[in-house]
Amino acid sequence: MTQHDQPDCFELIRTVNDFLESIEGKLHGSDKYGLQCAKHVLNIIAREIEGAPDGSLQTADDIKKLCLGIREGKYDDNWPETLRHILDHVVEKVKISDPNHLRGI
Amino acid sequence: MVDNSADLGEISGSLQRLAEKHFGSSCIVKNLKRPPMLGGANETFIFDVEQRSKSQRLVLRRQTYFENNSPFLAMSHQYTILQKVFRNKVATPEPLFELESTDCLGKGFVMRFVEGETIPRKILANDSLDVARRKLTEQCGRTLAQIHSLSTEEFNFLGGSADSKDALQAQIERYEKYGGRQPALELAIRWLQKNRREYPVKRLLHGDFRLGNIVVGHEGFKYLLDWDCCHLGDPMEELAWLCLKSWRFGKVEKKVGGFGDREILYRSYLDNGGYEISQERIRWWKIFGYLRWAVLNMMQIHGHMNSSRKSLPFAICGRNICLIEYDLLMALKGEKF
Structure with missing residues (x-):
């Protein structure tokens, strides 16, 4: 398997999450709801990568x-x-x- | 958010022409906005119509789901139901007019906007709704009794729908259409088929009676929204649905919708002319309810994967199925086979 350069995927996910949180206050209505969904999806992805592979x-x-x-x-x-x-x-x-x-x- | 619906700019012209048609050429449409679409069948637009210093706030409901064997009623049927229940004094927004093809806005209708809170987590947590929460269970029992007491003659046109004819078969057919390969749901289907119960009456059911579709004010229950899953069926189906864990929004200890106790709901339902409570049938409809809710989520993710009806919330629906399966299996564990 290829050893990727820093940051690893968890750090990438965290960084995207931080970015989303930084703009959360500027959003309203469906955009704000969409952002919460996006953060939820990121969390799912992080847990899934961390949990894999499952024999x-x-x-x-x-x-x-x-x-x-x-x-x-x-x-x-x-x-x-x-x-x-x-x-x-x-x-x-x-x-x-x-x-x-x-x-x- | 990416979804299949039109931008506000795209519909504002048509909406202005629609308002002029119904209210005269001097009216102006203002403050058009679209609340987030959380997953249902219809998309919603809120707007004001101003005329001679008077303003009225209205709501446009439009169809976004066009598949065969839809779990949602046609817009024209939804509109008819809204007219009939409104006339029968069920607390629901006043329907005003249906869209016509020449309006260039698709299929749908316009109703009056109603004030109040609809977001479940706010209803369950806001201090200002303390009194409302205490009253809500009793009020839900009364409203359900009222709906179930309506003459079904007026709603005979619903009799032919899949959900009215055989609610379980309707779910199985949709489950298979969406590529059903969910062992937990298969267990539910098997159990439901082996334990079917006859029910003595078939009444009008709202079909999705739970927080999210209830407008709440300081005095509690104000209005009931979203009649798109309306059908004829066993009144116990509706009581079971309101008590699913899926509608408690984190307040799991409150078995009725996250805010109340079953005994109070049943007592109020009976005191207001509701049908005799059958615990056995309620348990059957509870398992059915989890199956139905899981299948609705399968529908959303099926649409997301196979059509242009895409959105983040719809994508999440796919990963929510296992949460419903978990609740379903925990309920099924306590049942004899």
């Missing part, structure tokens, strides 16, 4: 098979285990999207 990631094929199986009732007899398994994967996604959500915030 337990399901492939698209795994997911497709699981979905079809559930629809056909193949997991009806293993309902609690299936739910637990799917919840584990959902929690991994939530940790990236908005970890506060797991604390009920």
